[in-house]
Amino acid sequence: xxxxxxxxxxxxxxxxxxxxxxxxxxxxxxxxxxxxxxxxxxxxxxxxxxxxxxxxxxxxxxxxxxxxxxxxxxxxxxxxxxxxxxxxxxxxxxxxx
Amino acid sequence: xxxxxxxxxxxxxxxxxxxxxxxxxxxxxxxxxxxxxxxxxxxxxxxxxxxxxxxxxxxxxxxxxxxxxxxxxxxxxxxxxxxxxxxxxxxxxxxxxxxxxxxxxxxxxxxxxxxxxxxxxxxxxxxxxxxxxxxxxxxxxxxxxxxxxxxxxxxxxxxxxxxxxxxxxxxxxxxxxxxxxxxxxxxxxxxxxxxxxxxxxxxxxxxxxxxxxxxxxxxxxxxxxxxxxxxxxxxxxxxxxxxxxxxxxxxxxxxxxxxxxxxxxxxxxxxxxxxxxxxxxxxxxxxxxxxxxxxxxxxxxxxxxxxxxxxxxxxxxxxxxxxxxxxxxxxxxxxxxxxxxxxxxxxxxxxxxxxxxxxxxxxxxxxxxxxxxxxxxxxxxxxxxxxxxxxxxxxxxxxxxxxxxxxxxxxxxxxxxxxxxxxxxxxxxxxxxxxxxxxxxxxxxxxxxxxxxxxxxxxxxxxxxxxxxxxxxxxxxxxxxxxxxxxxxxxxxxxxxxxxxxxxxxxxxxxxxxxxxxxxxxxxxxxxxxxxxxxxxxxxxxxxxxxxxxxxxxxxxxxxxxxxxxxxxxxxxxxxxxxxxxxxxxxxxxxxxxxxxxxxxxxxxxxxxxxxxxxxxxxxxxxxxxxxxxxxxxxxxxxxxxxxxxxxxxxxxxxxxx
Numbered sequence: 001x002x003x004x005x006x007x008x009x010x011x012x013x014x015x016x017x018x019x020x021x022x023x024x025x026x027x028x029x030x031x032x033x034x035x036x037x038x039x040x041x042x043x044x045x046x047x048x049x050x051x052x053x054x055x056x057x058x059x060x061x062x063x064x065x066x067x068x069x070x071x072x073x074x075x076x077x078x079x080x081x082x083x084x085x086x087x088x089x090x091x092x093x094x095x096x097x
Numbered sequence: 098x099x100x101x102x103x104x105x106x107x108x109x110x111x112x113x114x115x116x117x118x119x120x121x122x123x124x125x126x127x128x129x130x131x132x133x134x135x136x137x138x139x140x141x142x143x144x145x146x147x148x149x150x151x152x153x154x155x156x157x158x159x160x161x162x163x164x165x166x167x168x169x170x171x172x173x174x175x176x177x178x179x180x181x182x183x184x185x186x187x188x189x190x191x192x193x194x195x196x197x198x199x200x201x202x203x204x205x206x207x208x209x210x211x212x213x214x215x216x217x218x219x220x221x222x223x224x225x226x227x228x229x230x231x232x233x234x235x236x237x238x239x240x241x242x243x244x245x246x247x248x249x250x251x252x253x254x255x256x257x258x259x260x261x262x263x264x265x266x267x268x269x270x271x272x273x274x275x276x277x278x279x280x281x282x283x284x285x286x287x288x289x290x291x292x293x294x295x296x297x298x299x300x301x302x303x304x305x306x307x308x309x310x311x312x313x314x315x316x317x318x319x320x321x322x323x324x325x326x327x328x329x330x331x332x333x334x335x336x337x338x339x340x341x342x343x344x345x346x347x348x349x350x351x352x353x354x355x356x357x358x359x360x361x362x363x364x365x366x367x368x369x370x371x372x373x374x375x376x377x378x379x380x381x382x383x384x385x386x387x388x389x390x391x392x393x394x395x396x397x398x399x400x401x402x403x404x405x406x407x408x409x410x411x412x413x414x415x416x417x418x419x420x421x422x423x424x425x426x427x428x429x430x431x432x433x434x435x436x437x438x439x440x441x442x443x444x445x446x447x448x449x450x451x452x453x454x455x456x457x458x459x460x461x462x463x464x465x466x467x468x469x470x471x472x473x474x475x476x477x478x479x480x481x482x483x484x485x486x487x488x489x490x491x492x493x494x495x496x497x498x499x500x501x502x503x504x505x506x507x508x509x510x511x512x513x514x515x516x517x518x519x520x521x522x523x524x525x526x527x528x529x530x531x532x533x534x535x536x537x538x539x540x541x542x543x544x545x546x547x548x549x550x551x552x553x554x555x556x557x558x559x560x561x562x563x564x565x566x567x568x569x570x571x572x573x574x575x576x577x578x579x580x581x582x583x584x585x586x587x588x589x590x591x592x593x594x595x596x597x598x599x600x601x602x603x604x605x606x607x608x609x610x611x612x613x614x615x616x617x618x619x620x621x622x623x624x625x626x627x628x629x630x631x632x633x634x635x636x637x638x639x640x641x642x643x644x645x646x647x648x649x650x651x652x653x654x655x656x657x658x659x660x661x662x663x664x665x666x667x668x669x670x671x672x673x674x675x676x677x678x679x680x681x682x683x684x685x686x687x688x689x690x691x692x693x694x695x696x697x698x699x700x701x702x703x704x705x706x707x708x709x710x711x712x713x714x715x716x717x718x719x720x721x722x723x724x725x726x727x728x729x730x731x732x733x734x735x736x737x738x739x740x741x742x743x744x745x746x747x748x749x750x751x752x753x754x755x
Contacts, residue, residue, distance in 0.1 A: 002371070005496050005629035006544065006590060006695035029373075037750045043622060047722040048584045048715055049635030050623065051687070052669055057621035058382055058389045066630070066749075073746035075630035075696045080622045081378070088378035088395050088411075089626075091493060093371050 007069070007076050008032070010093065023071030029093035036067040036076055043080045050080070060084065100281055100417060106468035108213075109232050109290050111205040111424060116186035119211055123254075126215040129185045130253035136350035137357065148343060148351040149444070155335045156180045156193040159260055159328040160559075166324035168317055170571050171263050174563035175533035178262030180328055182336070182352075183207055185254050188448030190352045192436075194558045196263075198476060198484075199241050201432035201447060202425035203259040205234025207245055210291040218293050222249040225295035225329055227308065227322075229267065230288035231423040232468060237476035238422075239286035240264050240274050244294065244325035248333050250340050255349065258332035260325040264318055266529040268311030269473060272519030273529050275614050276473050277386040277673040280417040285473040286311060295326060313519070314529050356449030363435075363443055363453050364403035370498055374399045377489040379482035381463075381512075382621040383672035384418025385471075391621060392416060394464050394482045398490035407431055407487065408457040412464055420618075421466035422475035422483070427458050429476070430483025433556035438491050441504050474616055477513035484556060485511055485624060488541075492628055502544050507593055507631055507692035509548070509555045510538025511624025514637050514688035516599075517614035523573045523605040530572055532599070532686070534579060536560045539586050539594030539690025542631060548594030548691035550713070551581050573611060575604035577647070577657055582635070582687055584715050587623075588722045589631030589693025590700050595713055596634065596690035600660070602647055603678050610679045615639055618672045619689055631693030632722070639670040642683040660685055697723045698742050702733035 002010040009019045016025045016032040026032040043062040044050045054062035061083040067076045079089055114122075120129055159180035164173050171177045179200040181192045187207035192200035206228045214220065225246040228235040235243035245259035267286035270276040276284040294304045305322065309315040340348050379394045395411035407427075415421045422429075431454065436445050443450075458465040464479040466472065488508045496505040516532040537551035553560045565576045577600040587593035603611045618624065623633035645665030650657055657663050663683055678684060705725040708714035719725045724745045726737035 002497060003499070003502075005493070006699075007629055039749065046623075046632055047588060047718045049587070049632070049718070051636050051638040052620065054621040056669060057671055058391055060391055060621075062622050068749050070750060073749045074699070075749070078627055078630050078632050080626075080633055081380070082391055082622075085378070085393065088376045088393075089489075091373060091375040093373040093497075 007074050018069040018071055018074065020074050021069065021072035023069055025069065032092065033067055033076060035070060037070050038067050040065050040083065046080060098280065100415065100470055103468050109230055109468065111209055111232070111234050114208070116188055119208055120186050123211040123215040127220045128253045130250065130255045130345060130349060131185060132346055132349045132353060136346050137354045140347065140350050140354060144343070144347065145351055145354060148339065148348060149355055151339055152182060153191060155332055156182060156191055158331050158335060159258070160193050160195055162328040162331045163260055163262060163324045166320065166327045167262065168320040169265055170563050170567060171265055171531055171533055172321065172324070174561065174567055175536050176557065176559045176561055177533065178260070180260045182332065183257040183259065184352050184448065185256060187211055187257060188356060189446065190355050190448060191444070191446055196557045197433040197436060198237055198429035198480060198556045199261045201429045202234040202236060203243060203245060203261060204448065205425055206243060206291060207257050207259065209233045214291055220247045220254060221297065223295065223298035224293055225326060226291045227294040227304065228289060228291040230290045231425045231472055231475060232288065233290050234425050236261050237426050237429045237480045238472050238474065239267055239288050241476060242267065244329055246329040246333060248336055250337065250345050255340065255345060256336060256352065258329045258336070260328035262321060262325065264321055265531060266313045267318065271614055271675055272313060272612055273517035273531055273614055274473055275515060275517050275616055276419055277614060277616055277675050279385060279419045279471045279473060281471050282469040285419065285471060300326065313527060355444055355446045358449070359440070359444045359446035360449035360452045363440060363450055366439060366501065367400060367403045367405065367453065370400060370494055370501070372401050373494065375490040375493045377486040379486040380622060380624060381420055381478060381482050381618040383618055384416040384420045386673040386675065388418060392463055394479065394486055396486040396490055400494055404453055404455065406455045406457065409462065409464060410457060410459065412462040415461055415463050415466035415470040419471035419473040420478035421470040421472050422464050422479035423472060424458065424465050426475050426480030427456055427464050427483055429480045431456065431487050434484060434487045434491050437555055437558065438495055438504050438506065477515065481512060482624070488555060489626055496544060496628065506543055507541030507548065507587065507628045507694050508625040509541045509691045510535070510596060511634060511689045512617060512619040512637060514617035514639065514686050515615065516684065516686050518572060518574065519612040520573065520610070521606050521608050525607060528572060534562050534597065534599045535688040536562045537597050538688060539596045539634060541625065541691035542587065542589050542591035542593045542627070542694035544694060545591070547592045548586060550586070550595040551597050552594050573604055573606035574601045576601045577683065583712050584718050585635040585690035586713070587625060587627045587632045587634040587691060587693030588697040588718065589627050590695030590697065591693065592708065593625065593627065593634050593691035593693045596688045598685060598687040600683060600685045602683050603680055610677055613678050613684065614675045615670050616673045620672055623689065625689050625692045627692035628694050630696045632697065633692050634690040637689055638687040640685040641668045641670055641676070642666065643668060645681050645683050647683050648681055698745060702738050706731055706733050
């Protein structure tokens with residue numbers, strides 16, 4: 001068992017599990033968060049730290065994109081990005097260079 | 098005018114060559130001192146440590162010399178400079194603990210000089226070279242002007258010393274050389290490839306004149322030039338004394354061993370980490386004034402065995418604007434993160450560390466641009482964004498290791514919020530300066546603790562801000578406040594360090610105002626992401642209030658502590674703008690903090706209560722982001738907090754889940 005971060009564990013059989021509720025989030029470390037719940041909201045939902053409406057500065061829509069554990073709702077990943085972009089924040093273990 | 102390739106510009110590009118190959122080229126024209134592997138093996142541990150630390154002390158001495166001689170607050174008070182020592186092939190033996198972005202490219206300039214200047218004009222004792230061409234190296238944008246010098250001993254080129262610091266103005270359309278309306282490099286300070294500025298120990302006045310002629314503040318630039326010459330003189334004297342004492346073979350063997358040790362120890366650490374691939378993206382909103390697009394740098398970092406590969410495939414093409422960076426910026430974005438996050442217990446010898454790293458980057462992209470793309474803001478634009486992406490990937494990798502994870506840190510201050518002031522100072526002299534207050538950025542949260550509030554920046558361990566009084570003494574400005582800003586640190590189980598803000602008015606200039614250049618992305622979206630679900634830091638936020646009543650307030654003995662207390666026209670500034678400030682105008686600049694770590698709903702409610710009590714977190718954020726409800730006495734209400742967190746968790750995966 002390897003702790004990957006505050007929320008994720010890699011089990012001995014190669015699955016990725018929630019460290020808080022043991023929900024299986026991915027069956028292997030190449031698609032570690034396949035079962036996570038993904039949600040997008042307006043970026044200002046991230047809280048008062050987002051000072052101004054992004055429309056003031058850009059024509060592109062900016063969203064708060066998050067992944068959650070379906071078992072305990074713990075947030076596993078957070079990013080604020082243009083909505084028309086895919087997420088580039090992915091990882092896998094054991095990849096060959 | 099679109100970016101059109103300039104024929105012949107290919108000459109002024111750093112080409113990676115093996116050190117042996119480079120030495121073979123240079124040794125046709127200049128004798129090089131080197132040692133064989135046996136010399137390294139013969140070094141006893143005690144001698145090794147004594148000489149290694151002496152070399153480190155020499156870079157410290159170089160930094161001291163720079164600070165004592167420079168007249169620029171950017172250097173004397175904010176430490177935006179660095180110094181380095183390289184071996185005969187230009188491989189960096191060590192860099193100082195100042196701005197590591199700057200020193201991470203000195204080797205490029207030295208190696209280019211070895212290849213292209215060894216024959217003509219030649220390398221001789223007493224020579225020094227000047228360079229501010231980021232396509233060649235020595236700095237990340239033209240304002241990073243470097244001076245480096247070959248050290249000869251017994252007639253052989255033994256090593257190199259180098260110093261580089263940010264110059265406050267080297268010409269170009271806009272003051273400070275930050276041409277926010279620029280579309281290519283011809284709007285900016287002219288890059289100068291390596292030229293021999295000191296010959297046989299004498300500063301060449303023709304070269305110096307050519308250099309200073311472009312600046313709005315030539316006397317200040319001349320002083321900084323002498324500071325860099327002085328720093329190199331200090332290095333040359335100290336290194337010569339060291340070689341006199343221990344002999345060239347021993348000192349050189351130590352230099353080689355330092356790089357080998359750093360390489361071997363980093364490879365060993367990498368082997369202890371799991372193989373894998375980590376992806377990240379770093380954005381910038383706006384490439385120039387009036388541009389509302391958003392640009393991305395994409396990174397896929399792969400660790401396999403004892404090697405790291407940074408692959409930037411997918412990064413946006415270079416853009417008309419001033420935010421591109423050259424390959425020096427890619428290196429400048431990588432090396433500081435490797436040094437601070439992976440080499441916290443390994444000697445900082447980049448020449449060895451680079452051997453563990455492969456960089457895949459397509460020319461013509463925003464962080465590996467070709468001439469004549471604009472690069473005036475490269476250091477704190479695409480190079481900085483590169484660093485954000487690298488920081489995110491390296492932290493995630495390090496975070497998987499039971500011991501090394503403590504070195505992992507969420508992204509620090511996602512961008513530099515530039516405010517450049519120019520005009521006539523209170524003594525009637527022309528001035529230009531970059532306000533370095535954002536040097537007090539928020540550090541990212543760690544795996545077991547909050548980020549340090551206004552703790553600085555990852556690439557500049559010794560970075561600092563000038564006292565408010567030093568800025569007011571040096572420049573025609575009066576602060577209303579400088580402080581840490583509530584809610585600027587990224588929420589998380591561990592909160593990102595707070596960023597800060599400064600608010601000031603022009604003061605005592607005979608022109609009754611100042612010229613202002615603002616360049617700060619991160620307004621449409623925050624640029625310091627969190628880790629493990631942690632939220633990013635706050636966005637940048639700059640406001641210019643026009644025609645205010647601030648002078649009347651000050652005359653009545655009242656210093657406003659918030660923009661809401663000031664009457665006037667409120668302008669939220671875009672990412673890039675150039676304008677004038679009149680005597681009654683107020684400028685507020687709010688730079689970013691660090692990213693958070695972990696789920697904010699898992700933060701200890703008592704920590705949130707303390708944050709609210711100390712104005713680090715607002716009551717609104719406590720409730721909406723952390724789910725912590727406070728009693729009237731400021732302590733957590735356990736029952737209400739549990740209910741609030743339950744509601745927030747339900748909201749997370751309820752309606753709208755995809």
